[in-house]
Amino acid sequence: MELIGAVIILVIVLIVVLEICRFFRRIGNLPREIDDLKKKISNIEEVLNNQNK
Secondary structure (H helix, E strand, C coil): CHHHHHHHHHHHHHHHHHHHHHHHHHHHHHHHHHHHHHHHHHHHHHHHHHHHC
């Protein structure tokens, strides 16, 4: 019984650690994603400006 409990606790800890790692990786990617969004917005602005001319 103790072995089963220990395995369950290990699995839960592993899942939590993986989720935390994924969260921090997403934070690490944020600057690049923000730059991509800025580029897309500036491209859209250029297209709109060209259509208005």
